[in-house]
Amino acid sequence: MQGRRARQLGIQALLAAALLAALWWLLAVTSANMAERGIRSGFDFLTEPAGFAIGESLLAFESTDSALWALAAGLANTLRVALPAIAASTLLGTLIGLGRLSPNLLLRGLCAAYVETLRNLPLLLQLLAWYFVVTDLLPLGSRALQLAPHVFLSKSGLAMPWLGGESGLLDLPLRGEMNIVGGATLTPEFLALFLGLSLYTAAYVAETVRAGIQAVPRGQSEAALALGLTRVQLFRLVLLPQALRSIVPPLTNQHLSLTKNASLAVAIGYPDLVSVANTTLNQTGRAAECIALIMAVYLILSLITAWLSAWLERRSGRWAERS
Amino acid sequence: MKTFPIAALMFLFCLAPAHAGKTLDQVRQRAQLVCGVSTGVIGFSSADSQGRWNGLDADVCRAIAAAVLNDPAKVKYVPRNAQQRCTALQSGEGDLLSRNTTWTLTRDASLGLHFTAVTYYDGQGFLVPKKLKITSAKQLKNAEICVQSGTTTEKNLGDWFKAQGIKVKPVVFEKFEASIKAFFSGRCQAYTTDASALAFIRSKEAPKPDDYIVLPELISKEPLGPVVRRGDDEWFAIVKWGIFALIEAEEYGITQANVEQMKSGTDPAILRLLGSAEDSGKLLGLERDWAARAIKAVGNYGEMFQRNVGSASPLQLPRGLNALWSKGGLMYAPPVR
Ligand SMILES: N[C@@H](CCC(=O)N[C@@H](CS)C(=O)NCC(=O)O)C(=O)O
Numbered sequence: 001m002q003g004r005r006a007r008q009l010g011i012q013a014l015l016a017a018a019l020l021a022a023l024w025w026l027l028a029v030t031s032a033n034m035a036e037r038g039i040r041s042g043f044d045f046l047t048e049p050a051g052f053a054i055g056e057s058l059l060a061f062e063s064t065d066s067a068l069w070a071l072a073a074g075l076a077n078t079l080r081v082a083l084p085a086i087a088a089s090t091l092l093g094t095l096i097g098l099g100r101l102s103p104n105l106l107l108r109g110l111c112a113a114y115v116e117t118l119r120n121l122p123l124l125l126q127l128l129a130w131y132f133v134v135t136d137l138l139p140l141g142s143r144a145l146q147l148a149p150h151v152f153l154s155k156s157g158l159a160m161p162w163l164g165g166e167s168g169l170l171d172l173p174l175r176g177e178m179n180i181v182g183g184a185t186l187t188p189e190f191l192a193l194f195l196g197l198s199l200y201t202a203a204y205v206a207e208t209v210r211a212g213i214q215a216v217p218r219g220q221s222e223a224a225l226a227l228g229l230t231r232v233q234l235f236r237l238v239l240l241p242q243a244l245r246s247i248v249p250p251l252t253n254q255h256l257s258l259t260k261n262a263s264l265a266v267a268i269g270y271p272d273l274v275s276v277a278n279t280t281l282n283q284t285g286r287a288a289e290c291i292a293l294i295m296a297v298y299l300i301l302s303l304i305t306a307w308l309s310a311w312l313e314r315r316s317g318r319w320a321e322r323s
Numbered sequence: 324m325k326t327f328p329i330a331a332l333m334f335l336f337c338l339a340p341a342h343a344g345k346t347l348d349q350v351r352q353r354a355q356l357v358c359g360v361s362t363g364v365i366g367f368s369s370a371d372s373q374g375r376w377n378g379l380d381a382d383v384c385r386a387i388a389a390a391v392l393n394d395p396a397k398v399k400y401v402p403r404n405a406q407q408r409c410t411a412l413q414s415g416e417g418d419l420l421s422r423n424t425t426w427t428l429t430r431d432a433s434l435g436l437h438f439t440a441v442t443y444y445d446g447q448g449f450l451v452p453k454k455l456k457i458t459s460a461k462q463l464k465n466a467e468i469c470v471q472s473g474t475t476t477e478k479n480l481g482d483w484f485k486a487q488g489i490k491v492k493p494v495v496f497e498k499f500e501a502s503i504k505a506f507f508s509g510r511c512q513a514y515t516t517d518a519s520a521l522a523f524i525r526s527k528e529a530p531k532p533d534d535y536i537v538l539p540e541l542i543s544k545e546p547l548g549p550v551v552r553r554g555d556d557e558w559f560a561i562v563k564w565g566i567f568a569l570i571e572a573e574e575y576g577i578t579q580a581n582v583e584q585m586k587s588g589t590d591p592a593i594l595r596l597l598g599s600a601e602d603s604g605k606l607l608g609l610e611r612d613w614a615a616r617a618i619k620a621v622g623n624y625g626e627m628f629q630r631n632v633g634s635a636s637p638l639q640l641p642r643g644l645n646a647l648w649s650k651g652g653l654m655y656a657p658p659v660r
Contacts, residue, residue, distance in 0.1 A: 036554070037413065037435035037552070038435040038554065039413060039433065039435035040432075040433035050481075051478045051481055052477045052480070052481040053480065053481045053484070053485075053491070053492075055467070055492040055493045055494050055495065056492070062485075063485050064485065128501070131505075135505060135508045135509070135510045136508050140509050141467070141512065155508070155509050155510050156467060156510075176465055177462075178455050178457075178465075178466060179466070179467065179512060187494075189494065266472070266496070266497040267498065268496070269469075269494045269495055269501070269502075269505060271495060275472065275495060275497070278406060278473065278497070279472050279473075279477055279495065281406075282405075282406060282473040282474070283429070283477070283478050284433075285409065285429055285430065285433045285434045287410050
């Protein structure tokens, strides 16, 4: 028994070593080839001024800030759209998933139609459609619609009061010469990306939720109803605790896909990590480095998600045992 | 993920080592010149409804194919968007990139590329809707400006407005189509790129060209020219002198129509250029009539200009900086001698 474990460990160590060696070889050959072709490499560009501006940024950014800070602003923008979209898609997806199990035929049909349509249209197409619908429909910046005092809607986005600004207290959006100036703005790029990602991912979440609930043996529902539990009680006490266990892992997978899909932002002009990294790549010419950075960031996001998922799974397991 | 094509191209670095001095042989062996062009910028490189590539940049490809292969039609045009172009050439894709690409220090000195010569002196400008009543770029305070990524345009925008102390918001698109579509839908108050391309965008892409104007400021220098990979000096020389020959032809009054006659003229400089006297071709590894073939294929530089972007084209761009040095412009070719 012990010998077998040792052998297995040995094989794994060997594999890992081989993988590392292969990686090292690839890196060495690539950098040698690049040097031979007169292509400069290295990560020194990260501390130099970025030189370009970013249209909207959660972090304060100016073109004189470093490229590293530009990438950080890009990552912050990715998270700024991904996290709310994760919340929205989970909520909407759960409702639709439950709708697909509803005894009401019309509701069931509508939810099924939603899932089929949204899942079968390429996401990029949906994003472009949302984006151009949003920008086409809204009024020009110079003729912005006033929804409430200091809340404006136009092709420049949804502008609203925010903390800070020149007075240091409240930054109020005002009509400028050609668009709305000041306040915080949810741009059409952000809105289209948020909407597109949420609606698309909700379809997958719905399927995950439905499958999870259907995986609980039917007999349990029948038994619970026979015992006199109400439908709500059945759901809360019997179905949900068990279903969660099979829902959580694929659900976190969906959340991760959503985060990765957020990189389609470049198509509709939202400055996410990939968009900013692309610009940096083009201004500095450090293609290999920028791509490696993007991959590293997404890898780290994946690992964090996987770890969160495992943690949630353990917790939902415990919850199920308690109830 | 959107970066995948670039990542895939990068992967080629691992496999293909650089091969010096072989491009000419490869082009001959293949009997085809592979030329990177844009995805569609009228006047420079764009495919018509029959799939024929036209424009100043496409004509450079033709001229080089004529000089090297004696047939201007033996070109394979590969469309590249702004972002892919340099990485593609770097990693060994194509013999030449002839695609409104600005000569800058970073590109010339760190990408493993060489700029050959300038075929169009341009500058970055702004296109704005007339109804905004803006007459100068300095009035673009707080404006949203649509721009395509992977261009020098993005950085110039940052530089210039920083210098002016004016804040603007760039809205950056990866694809050219999306960027102009967003602008014409009213998302941005201005669109910025090379002034030559603005002329095309205004006349060909705008719903109503008269509703838009190009602002007078040019905020940068954009010398555009063909690019080759480093490590092949012979090929570098061929492309460079191929362009110089076209400029020199204009200076000597050699045209597509009269090139055959000129071959039996008396001016030694003309005879040298056309290969009727000394053999300039052998210095480049080409046949002696290399330049005559190129001129016959596309005309001299002035003819190329007029046909593609000048007075005989829809763009109607003035010669301006692109006139010959002897006529007040910057076009000056070292002597073919
Ligand atoms: N000259 C500038 C800009 C050239 C450029 O790429 N312009 C864009 C906008 S007009 C373009 O050609 N787009 C067409 C495409 O991506 O195929 C540069 O070299 O960066």
